[in-house]
Amino acid sequence: MITVLGSGAFGTALAISLASNGPVTLWSRDKAQVQRMQAEGANTRRLPGVSLPAQLNVTADLPPMSPGSICLLSVPTQKLRDLLIEHGRALAHCHLVACCKGVERVTGYGPTRIIAELVPTATAAILTGPSFAHDIARGLPTALTLACKDAVVAQSLQTALTTPNLRIYRTTDATGAELGGALKNVVAVACGVVIGAGLGESARAALMTRGFAELSRMAVALGAEQETLAGLSGFGDLVLTCTSEQSRNYAFGMSLGRNKCFDTSITVEGAATAQAVSEKARKMQIEMPITDVVVALIDGKLRVSQAMDMLLSRPLKEE
Numbered sequence: 001m002i003t004v005l006g007s008g009a010f011g012t013a014l015a016i017s018l019a020s021n022g023p024v025t026l027w028s029r030d031k032a033q034v035q036r037m038q039a040e041g042a043n044t045r046r047l048p049g050v051s052l053p054a055q056l057n058v059t060a061d062l063p064p065m066s067p068g069s070i071c072l073l074s075v076p077t078q079k080l081r082d083l084l085i086e087h088g089r090a091l092a093h094c095h096l097v098a099c100c101k102g103v104e105r106v107t108g109y110g111p112t113r114i115i116a117e118l119v120p121t122a123t124a125a126i127l128t129g130p131s132f133a134h135d136i137a138r139g140l141p142t143a144l145t146l147a148c149k150d151a152v153v154a155q156s157l158q159t160a161l162t163t164p165n166l167r168i169y170r171t172t173d174a175t176g177a178e179l180g181g182a183l184k185n186v187v188a189v190a191c192g193v194v195i196g197a198g199l200g201e202s203a204r205a206a207l208m209t210r211g212f213a214e215l216s217r218m219a220v221a222l223g224a225e226q227e228t229l230a231g232l233s234g235f236g237d238l239v240l241t242c243t244s245e246q247s248r249n250y251a252f253g254m255s256l257g258r259n260k261c262f263d264t265s266i267t268v269e270g271a272a273t274a275q276a277v278s279e280k281a282r283k284m285q286i287e288m289p290i291t292d293v294v295v296a297l298i299d300g301k302l303r304v305s306q307a308m309d310m311l312l313s314r315p316l317k318e319e
């Protein structure tokens, strides 16, 4: 039995897809939301228009976990620590699969390191790659990367999480998989700004390319393999997130580019990640000009025109 913790858009979508293999439990901390989902047979707040299958049990009571149980942790990265502080003991001997993309603002840690710190007896893994919750929930074909440092566990999770519409690849490079997924969100915010401000698709293509160079520089310095970054969890997700208005990071960037407000209740992982990574890069003396500009725009310290001037006036160099 697979348990998904967190009944937001992504957790619900994964639970729906996994239910085509067998029974799945979807846990939410919010009793009222559970009652609504049970009554309506859908998660109308986060995934409107998609019915919950019969094999999916929605509950506010965390079921007992036997050793080796698979638990997907689908909450925003900035909330993962709170979830594990509250429920880590119940998850002590599970395979914990982070389903979030970000770097923790306060510590600079990625999801697998947060798991390792708070639940050291569990196995930490991450599921990431180009995928919109609505696409997965509607049964559209999607390919993701499952990363776990333990090759044997990686293989068993790959098998368990593959469904008719979810094709899972595996890697032991958890650092590469989680950094690619986290850092592409920052580039997506920047691309949204460019399109929102009417600067054109050529500028976006340049930003995506230089953004990929920037995220690779940082991720490799932190131990990622370049091959992983060029795969689904890095380049693949960068392409999706930087080109679709379905992306919340991209949509947030567009609102910055248009000088419009954005609903603060919407999960935008790239904002906190940009701040965490910009600080880390400064300490490591790694140049991340796009990330720095995203932070300055979010903080209101730069206008879009000034940001573009800063990026375009950098010293000329080899590609």
Ligand SMILES: NC(=O)c1ccc[n+]([C@@H]2O[C@H](COP(=O)([O-])OP(=O)(O)OC[C@H]3O[C@@H](n4cnc5c(N)ncnc54)[C@H](O)[C@@H]3O)[C@@H](O)[C@H]2O)c1
Binding pocket: 005, 006, 007, 008, 009, 010, 011, 028, 029, 030, 046, 074, 075, 076, 077, 079, 082, 083, 099, 100, 101, 102, 131, 132, 133, 134, 266, 267, 269
């Ligand atoms: N939505 C997508 O299309 C998509 C696709 C791929 C990956 N992701 C990733 O999935 C992660 C979650 O995103 P989402 O779209 O599901 O967000 P969401 O905003 O739809 O849902 C977040 C959920 O987390 C719950 N939550 C927050 N703090 C919690 C806590 N302490 N304990 C228990 N539950 C808590 C909230 O109640 C909410 O149900 C993000 O890292 C995102 O990058 C999302």
Ligand SMILES: O=P(O)(O)OC[C@H](O)CO
Binding pocket: 101, 129, 130, 131, 132, 188, 237, 240, 241, 246, 247, 248, 249, 250, 267, 268, 269
């Ligand atoms: O809506 P976003 O921007 O959080 O993107 C969702 C996924 O990460 C895309 O793969």
